[in-house]
Amino acid sequence: MKTWARLMVLIAPYWKSMLLATALSFLTVASGIGLMATSAYLIAGAALHPPVLELMEAIVGVRFFGISRAVFRYLERYFAHDATFRVLSRLRVWFYTALEPLAPARLMEYRSGELVSRIVADVGTLEQFYLRVLAPPLVALLVLLAVFAFLAWFELRLALTLLFFFLTAAVAVPLGVRALSRGTGRRMVETRSALNAQMVDTIQGMTEIAAFNRAGRQQEQVKALSGKFMDLQGRVAGIRGLSAALTGLLMNLTMWSILLLAIPLVQQGKLDGVYLAMLALGALSSFEAVLPLPMVFQHLEESLAAARRLFAVTDAAPAVQELPGPSPEPRSYDLRVSGLRFRYAPDEPRVLDGVNFVLPGGGRLAIVGPSGAGKSTLVNLFLRFWDYQEGSISLGGHELKAFSPDDLRRYISVVTQHTYLFNATVRENLLLAQPGAGEKELPRAAREAQIHEFIQSLPRGYDTYVGEKGYKLSGGQCQRLAIARALLKNAPVLLLDEATAGLDPVTELEVMESIHRLMEGRTTLVITHRLTGLERMDEILVFERGRIVERGRHRDLLKRGGLYRSMWELQNPV
Ligand SMILES: Nc1ncnc2c1ncn2[C@@H]1O[C@H](COP(=O)(O)OP(=O)(O)OP(=O)(O)O)[C@@H](O)[C@H]1O
Ligand SMILES: [Mg+2]
Structure with a gap:
């Protein structure tokens, strides 16, 4: 079975909480868009000095979306983390249970720091698998469908413009980021693990290191590994910055293009001017769902590397085969x-x-x-x-x-x-x-x-x-x-x-x-x-x-x- 499929099987028991968290995440972004859109509508409408009663709907809308956004955000965080922590604890128990029959024969191949690293850091890395790999694309898709339908209701060309920029930001930018950062995630997981193992070794062997005057050498090894880790982190940060800039650019281009298309419509009388700001700002705020996407591949790669390292340990056949059935009861002890x-x-x-x-x-x-x-x-x-x-x-x-x-x-x-x-x-x-x-x-x-x-x-x-x-x-x-x-x-x-x-x-x-x-x-x-x-x-x-x-x-x-x-x-x- 593929690594990702095995991971899915491991987290499958929690699919309900995850689905709920995904739905809440979508509602949070949707409330954000609603808040932006109704606010724009309210400001544009108020500028025309109508009777306050006519603005009532918009005022209630702003209030509603303002509150619902906070409530949904809270609930989403709550359920997403609850599900994640459950998954993590299940993974730890699973890993430990798989480890036990391997001891001691099959575990001698690993340094003790290495095993600690796998059970702590690698399992921890898998936290991202749902939060940062599975959920964001789903949420982005739902948001795109909703905003596309909303814009198309006014004018199909507006919706198509959004579609173009949204997909560029949601698909092309992540693919570009992936091409730039290929292998970085895996190297990061490996370097971190080597660093951990080195640290544990150094601490456990402190007496010998001091006695043989090897502290300097040991320090150099730790320094070299942590330097390498820092380089990789720097690289990831650089790529992250670039992708954030690109996404921001595309976001603003979206707003600009929608204004460019909508202003003539207002002039031709096909669109009420009071909707102009609402459409532009609504489209703009839908990009909140795109922001996490460029890092999806990076997190996916890290998650898969971590999962592979865990599976590599648990897949080892135990050195001892247990026969089914109860053990015999010896009468003598020769x-x-x-x-x-x-x-x-x-x-x-x-x-x-x-x-x-x-x-x-x-x-x-x-x-x-x-x-x-x-x-x-x-x-x-x-x-x-x-x-x-x-x-x-x-x-x-x-x-x-x-x-x-x-x-x-x-x-x-x-x-x-x-x-x-x-x-x-x-x-x-x-x-x-x-x-x-x-x-x-x-x-x-x-x-x-x-x-x-x-x-x-x-x-x-x-x-x-x-x-x-x-x-x-x-x-x-x-x-x-x-x-x-x-x-x-x-x-x-x-x-x-x-x-x-x-x-x-x-x-x-x-x-x-x-x-x-x-x-x-x-x-x-x-x-x-x-x-x-x-x-x-x-x-x-x-x-x-x-x-x-x-x-x-x-x-x-x-x-x-x-x-x-x-x-x-x-x-x-x-
Ligand atoms: N876990 C292991 N994996 C592979 N080879 C091993 C392992 N443990 C021991 N050996 C090898 O098996 C051989 C016998 O080792 P063993 O520990 O049984 O020797 P011993 O007679 O107890 O020696 P000593 O008197 O030094 O304790 C050695 O050549 C050793 O290298
Ligand atoms: Mg012996």
Whole structure:
């Protein structure tokens, strides 16, 4: 479907309010013309000093049109904006709903600032689609028909003159403007979005930028983009000025031509002189409907560019296909992986290449191996962030693909190296794992994770804000909060991906202590670089380039003298 047609479908539910607003907009312009025409008639009539009674109709007309114009204008603004805001909120919800199933796999291609820009600026740009693209031509057409009929009632040539100038201003000038500004709208939308993304990046990376002394360079990039944006805005303003001047010229030519035609008619006695000013000024004021037209194409181009960028995101196929029907209910929580092969994209190399293992319910399995071996990828697959291409993974005897991602994730707790904490209170960050948790459960989980006392020592205890991404907490404290979260969630399967990486050895030992409590009674998969505490594992798999190259218990692997042994020797020099 064409972009504009898809846009129309999105705003279609509001067609009644829009039609009403368009009708009101027409009535506003019509009242303006009526006011101008009756005023002209009244002034011309009054100059002849007739009895006041004869002017009564015109006086009432002026009063009526003066009031109705204001009332219609108010109502038109009210309904047009009401409809527009409804459309905008519908668009935002639509975009967000479409975004959710794409996370996280398909959204990694976009910078976070880029997505923010799309949801804020691009949706905002679509505000124009009805107000400045759809409505003005309709209103202009209605006004033209009405004024043409009115003039033709007096004299057809007057009506034809109006038709000529009106169409020139309403069609030829906009087409000329379009030819001049071709591509500007699209470039503006793109430049603005790049500028936004750059700003968000700069703000998010402030620490790194300052630390590496890159502020100057970053500033230059922002300056370059905003310079480009300003140029484009200047260009649009110039074109806008030119088109306003042309429209004004045509408007005055209309009045002049109508006078030129009508004055001889008065002289020949075919037209009462009292109507002269009325006809000329009425035609003149009908141009109010033409004024917004030259920018229609510009706004159309901007709207279409914005819509295309939104559709580009929402059209991406989710990385995971949901099967219809309810998810199975596993009775046990053993994980079986067989013949698993996976690549992130068709043209990329295999990240997992024939992986087989069984993790019995309640068992403990460790995965070690060099960076890039595919360890975290396995976690991504367990959580159904991506779907695997070959082989199978099953939980309690049911293939993972049979579970909806939401249902599956209920059975799994994850603690990774990068714990995301929201800029909210400690309590809210913990409740994320178990929204219904009671007043007793939070401290119990926190105590087990050995973070309760620290939280108590904070100025506002559990109601202390942790700062954006938890920057007010240390790495160890963040990890302990993550462990407390996992305890609260109380899921039967536990995935730990480098949960203690980045901590100093003492903190690491302490956090490991909490982790071992967390593991009790749960099916656990531990991914780690550090080969400490692995004696307690039932089995260790050594990954290298997507394959399992060694497997066994700690002692056996040490004896074998392979990759595991050399990794261990590197970390534990004698
Ligand atoms: N979202 C992604 N899209 C495409 N390729 C990816 C993606 N994530 C990871 N990869 C690639 O998959 C391979 C395995 O990455 P993975 O994160 O699983 O390694 P890892 O074993 O966890 O490494 P580390 O020990 O450094 O965490 C790498 O070559 C990486 O470049
Ligand atoms: Mg990893």
